[in-house]
Amino acid sequence: MILTTGPASHDPARDVPELAPYARTTVRLHPRRGVPGARDSHLGGPLWWPAAEPWPVCAGHRDVNGRPSGPYPLVAVAQLTAADFPEIRFPDRTDLVQLLWCTDWHDQPHPEGWGQACRLFWRRADDVTDPLGDQPDPGEDEDMVPRACVLHPERLTEYPWHEELPPGLADRHEAWLAEHGLDDDVSTIPGCKLGGSMRWGVTDLPGSMECGECRAPLELFLQLDTYEYDMAAEDRFRPLQERGLDPRSEAGRAAREPTGMTVGRGGHAGLYVCGADPRHPASLFTQ
Numbered sequence: 001m002i003l004t005t006g007p008a009s010h011d012p013a014r015d016v017p018e019l020a021p022y023a024r025t026t027v028r029l030h031p032r033r034g035v036p037g038a039r040d041s042h043l044g045g046p047l048w049w050p051a052a053e054p055w056p057v058c059a060g061h062r063d064v065n066g067r068p069s070g071p072y073p074l075v076a077v078a079q080l081t082a083a084d085f086p087e088i089r090f091p092d093r094t095d096l097v098q099l100l101w102c103t104d105w106h107d108q109p110h111p112e113g114w115g116q117a118c119r120l121f122w123r124r125a126d127d128v129t130d131p132l133g134d135q136p137d138p139g140e141d142e143d144m145v146p147r148a149c150v151l152h153p154e155r156l157t158e159y160p161w162h163e164e165l166p167p168g169l170a171d172r173h174e175a176w177l178a179e180h181g182l183d184d185d186v187s188t189i190p191g192c193k194l195g196g197s198m199r200w201g202v203t204d205l206p207g208s209m210e211c212g213e214c215r216a217p218l219e220l221f222l223q224l225d226t227y228e229y230d231m232a233a234e235d236r237f238r239p240l241q242e243r244g245l246d247p248r249s250e251a252g253r254a255a256r257e258p259t260g261m262t263v264g265r266g267g268h269a270g271l272y273v274c275g276a277d278p279r280h281p282a283s284l285f286t287q
C-alpha cells in the first residue's frame with residue numbers, strides 16, 4: 001500500500017524565497033494497523049529482542065506508602081531499521097533502533113521535558129540470533145500502548161516551527177499566506193513522523209534544547225501524534241488513497257488514529273535525541 005499526502009497549497013522556496021534555506025525533509029510514517037514482522041520497521045507490536053537480554057522495566061514507581069512498587073515492564077513503541085530509514089544516524093555497527101517507554105509520566109533528562117520515560121536501544125539486527133518469543137503483554141486498554149502498526153513511509157519537504165526561524169521570517173510567510181488566502185500546510189507536518197520539526201503550540205519552544213550530557217543541540221527524532229490528520233475533507237494530510245473514507249466510520253477512525261494512543265491531551269509528542277551521539281539520554285516533549 002502506498003499513502004500519499006496531498007499537494008501543498010504553495011511552495012515557500014519560490015513564494016517566500018528567504019524560507020528556502022530552512023526546508024528540510026521529514027518522513028511521514030503513515031502507520032496503519034496490521035501484523036508487522038518482528039524484524040520489520042513498525043510501531044507497537046513485537047520487537048526483534050534477544051531472548052537472553054532482560055526485558056527493560058521501570059523501577060520508578062512507589063505505592064501510597066512510598067514503598068517501591070513494580071518493577072513494571074516497558075512497552076514497545078517503535079522499531080526502525082537502517083534499510084527503511086537511511087536518514088537515521090545509526091551509531092557504528094548498528095542498524096536497528098527500538099523505542100520503549102513506561103506508560104506513566106516521569107521526569108525527563110531535559111528539565112522542560114514532559115511525558116513518558118523513554119529508552120532507546122541501538123543494536124545490530126544480525127546480533128539477535130535467538131529472538132524473544134513472547135514479550136510482556138502490555139494490555140490493550142492503556143492510552144499509551146500503541147496498537148501494532150505497519151509503516152508506509154513518505155518523504156516530504158517541511159518548514160520549521162516559527163520559533164525556530166529568524167525573527168520576522170514567519171510573520172512574512174504568514175503575511176504572504178494571508179494575502180493569497182491560503183493556510184500554512186507546509187510547516188510542522190502532523191502525524192507520526194521521523195525527523196523534521198514539531199509544533200510547540202502548548203508550551204512554546206524551550207529556551208535551551210541541549211543534551212544534558214554533552215551540550216550538543218537536541219534534534220527531533222520521532223514525533224508521535226494522536227491523529228494523523230484533521231476531520232476536514234480538504235485537509236492536505238489526509239492521504240489521497242483515503243479521501244473516500246468517512247472519518248467517523250470504524251475504518252476512518254482506524255486510519256486517522258492508527259496507534260489508538262491519546263498523546264498528552266489528544267496532541268502529539270516529540271522524542272528529541274542528542275545531535276552528537278544519539279545514545280545520550282533522550283527526552284520526550286508532549287504538546
Ligand SMILES: [Zn+2]
Nearest residue numbers: 058060102104
Ligand atoms: Zn514508570
Ligand SMILES: [Zn+2]
Nearest residue numbers: 211214274280
Ligand atoms: Zn549528547
